[in-house]
Amino acid sequence: MTTININNLVRKNILELQPYISFRDHNEFDNPVLLDANESPFGKYNRYPDSTQKKLKEKLSQIKNISPNQIAVGNGSDELIDLITKIFCEPNNDSILMMNPSFAMYGFYASINQNKIMKLDLNENSEIIKDDFLKIIKDFRLKIFFLCSPNNPTGNSIEDIEFFVRNFDGIVVIDEAYIEFSDKKSSIVLIEKYPNVIVLQTFSKAWGMAGARIGIAYSSEEIIQFINTVKAPYNVNSLSLELILKSLENTDEFKQNVKNILKEREWLQSEFQNITCITKIFPTDANFFLIEFDDVEKVYEKLLNEEILTSKRSPAIPNCIRINVGNREENIKLLNLLKSI
C-alpha cells in the first residue's frame, strides 16, 4: 500500500467544492409526484437522467467485482480526461506527463487548463525507457501521468505498468480504451493497491458505441468522489444509459464483434506482408495498425482520392499512417488500393 494522500494532490478550490445533489436521485421514493425540476409532465424522455448513473454502476460493479463507489461514468473517456486534469492541475502552475507519441487529447485538455505538457519519447519498440521516466519525474514536479495501454497510435501494450505506478507520486491515469482487443490483463487490479491510480475504459471501441458517448473511470473511492463532485450533474443522457445497460445484459454480439475484428486484424496483418509500399508494420494489441510506407505522401493522397480515410501521423511519426481494422469489404478496398501503388 502506498502512502499517497489524495487530498494533497487535489486543487484547493476543488477540495472546498460542494457537489450539486439531485434530491430525487439521492433518496428512495415509491411513486413520487415529480414537481421539483421544472420538467414537462409529457413525453418519453421528459425526465432528467439519473445523475448518479446508479444502475450502470451496479451492473459494472458486478462485472468487474469492485464497489459502485469506485466507478465514475463520463460522457466518453474524453470528459473524464478533462475532469481529471481540472481536479488535480492548478492552471499556470502544474504539469502533466504523457508518452510520445500517444493520444493527443491528454495534451489538449492540459492546454485548455493552462498546464504544461511534458513528453516522454518512446523507444524504437514503442516502449517507455525506464531511465528517462525516472529522470523526468525527478527533474520536474508532475501532477498526472497519462499512460495509454494499448497505446494510440502505436498499438502496443506497455510492459511492466506497475513499475511506473510504483515510482510516480502523482496521479497515474491508465487509459485502456483498446484493452478488449488485447490478451494482456487490465490494470484495474492495481486500484486496490494504489489509491492514486485511475483506469479509464470506454464503450466507444470494442463495444461499438462511440455515438453513445460513455466512458468509465475505475479508481479509489476518494478520487471517484472528486470526479462526481466536478462533473455536470446530468453528464450522461438517458438514451445512452439505456442502450449501454441493454448491451451489458446480452454480451453475445459484443463478443462476436471483437472476435471478428481480431480475425480481420490477423488477416490484414498477413496481407500487409505482401504489399511492397509498406516498409514496417508495428505490432498491435488494438483495432488499428501503425504502418510505415516508403512514400507516405503518395500513399495517403491515393487513399484520400478513393475516399478511404485514414490517420496520417507523418511527420510526427515519420512516414507513418494509422489505419483501423474495418469489415471485410472495407479491408479489401484498402488492400486493393495499397497493392496497386
Ligand SMILES: Cc1ncc(COP(=O)(O)O)c(C=O)c1O
Ligand atoms: C486512447 C484513447 N483514449 C480515449 C479515447 C476517447 O474515447 P471516448 O470515445 O470514450 O471519449 C480515445 C479515442 O480515440 C483513445 O484513443
